[in-house]
Amino acid sequence: AQTVTxxxxxxxxxEAETVTLSCTYDTSESNYYxxxxxxxxxxxxxxxxxxxxxxxxxxxxxxxxxxxxxAAKSFSLKISDSQLGDTAMYFCAYTxxxxxxxxxxxxxxxxxx
Amino acid sequence: xxxxxxxxxxxxxxxxQQVTLSCSPISGHRSVSWYQQTPGQGLQFLFEYxxxxxxxxxxxxxxxxxxxxxNSRSEMNVSTLELGDSALYLCxxxxxRDRNSPLHFGNGTRLTVT
Numbered sequence: 448a449q450t451v452t453x454x455x456x457x458x459x460x461x462e463a464e465t466v467t468l469s470c471t472y473d474t475s476e477s478n479y480y481x482x483x484x485x486x487x488x489x490x491x492x493x494x495x496x497x498x499x500x501x502x503x504x505x506x507x508x509x510x511x512x513x514x515x516x517x518a519a520k521s522f523s524l525k526i527s528d529s530q531l532g533d534t535a536m537y538f539c540a541y542t543x544x545x546x547x548x549x550x551x552x553x554x555x556x557x558x559x560x
Numbered sequence: 561x562x563x564x565x566x567x568x569x570x571x572x573x574x575x576x577q578q579v580t581l582s583c584s585p586i587s588g589h590r591s592v593s594w595y596q597q598t599p600g601q602g603l604q605f606l607f608e609y610x611x612x613x614x615x616x617x618x619x620x621x622x623x624x625x626x627x628x629x630x631n632s633r634s635e636m637n638v639s640t641l642e643l644g645d646s647a648l649y650l651c652x653x654x655x656x657r658d659r660n661s662p663l664h665f666g667n668g669t670r671l672t673v674t
Contacts, residue, residue, distance in 0.1 A: 492650060546615070
């Protein structure tokens with residue numbers, strides 16, 4: 448079975464600074480997708496960024512980028528120029544052949560002034 | 561385009577009762593998935609429907625069931641409610657079942673069982 452591990456329950460960053468959230472996963476599949484979702488207090492899960500395993504180039508979406516290390520099964524999220532609106536729970540997720548998402552336990556990110 | 565709509569937003573039920581939650585996907589989306597979110601277990605996959613057929617099921621007891629209608633709207637039902645069923649239930653939709661179709665989530669239904 449696939450597992451996703453987020454080892455940082457909580458993190459804090461000052462506005463305009465950069466923060467990196469960690470995620471590791473375990474799988475025996477060779478073709479899969481990885482995602483970072485954001486869940487603000489409104490409860491809606493919002494897709495932040497996704498990475499296809501067969502693509503070596505790290506995905507980037509504006510201020511959000513990932514460091515995908517396939518051999519190490521690591522998938523970290525970097526948020527640059529942090530904004531107050533980035534305050535939320537961040538979930539790392541995996542999907543393989545089963546077409547369902549397996550989520551990590553989440554990292555609560557607080558952006559402060 | 562309207563997002564994924566879940567109703568109701570909040571529910572309070574008593575142990576032993578049953579409950580039905582509703583999910584209207586984004587227009588044109590044919591795949592609907594359900595997830596349970598609790599502080600203890602985190603986010604867990606319940607089931608997925610595509611073209612009115614259950615395509616995938618998570619590790620939940622038979623008290624949890626669902627269905628999808630011809631207009632892609634979906635309902636999930638929980639019978640004989642237990643205290644441990646208290647959770648946020650999230651619905652997500654996508655165009656297709658393949659992994660390249662990103663999931664769009666609703667705001668969830670918060671179920672409290674007393």
